[in-house]
Amino acid sequence: MRPPLVYHQAYSAPLPSSHRFPMAKFRLLHDHLRRHDLARPEQLHEPLPIPRRALELVHNRAYHEGFSQNRLSAADQRRIGLPATRPLVRRSWLAVGGTLLTARLALRHGLACHLAGGTHHAFPAYGSGFCIFNDVAVTARLLLAEGAVTRLMVVDLDVHQGDGTAAIFAAEPRVVTFSAHAASNFPLRKQTSDHDLSLADGLEDDGYLALIGGLLPELLEQARPELVLYNAGVDPHRDDRLGHLALSDTGLLLRDRMVLETCLRRGIPVATVIGGGYDDLAALVARHGLVFRAAAEVGLLLGL
């Protein structure tokens, strides 16, 4: 079976063409996956906006209303780095709903992939670094509140620390957070995840894969999660504009395969989100496509 995928055509909200966030990547990723036979129509699921009561399991009302009604202070808006236009507000609510739907599909099918998500710099009362709402945190809190799972783990391999996620779950033993990131990257002031792997600038494929591969099985054995939420950010790539590591395309593909196989062979379902990546659109979109290729391969291999 091919893994279920979650996508909404409103994900690529229009931004001024001069804006440095590559907002078109979601739509282009969808087109790329369709072209490469990695997203057949029967695989695609469309999310609903996250319900307000679910969002409020993480974000306080003053913040989400302030953002959604474009009433945040100029400083708070700048910290996010994206304008609160109506399409952007809509896609922000949809993308959290998308990660939730992806997690539900993963629990049902073993593996599911979101064509967005991974906005891990968002904190309960403010957004930061292009992240408005913390989709993974909202999803984890809701699944726990519903009793759908009793323990889960966030595996965040975006090149930037998952600081919002780490802070949100600092006092939550049912959510184990693991972030592997370049030590020198944003955010300057790191939070404390349950497990932080701080990486040196310029780290290449072999060293990176050995470190992650050496740690992940042990973390899974300790945490025994019933679901892994995997941020497959592609900004550890050597050509990334914001990342400080030096992975190749092959390195990213091997990483994604390794994470998926390590979890799935233990019977732990995985929901993937795409996370960050900053490069020319064509290269970036192909890079985000790697986790979908890994998911198709691993799904086939393990007969999901």
Ligand SMILES: [Zn+2]
């Ligand atoms: Zn990042």
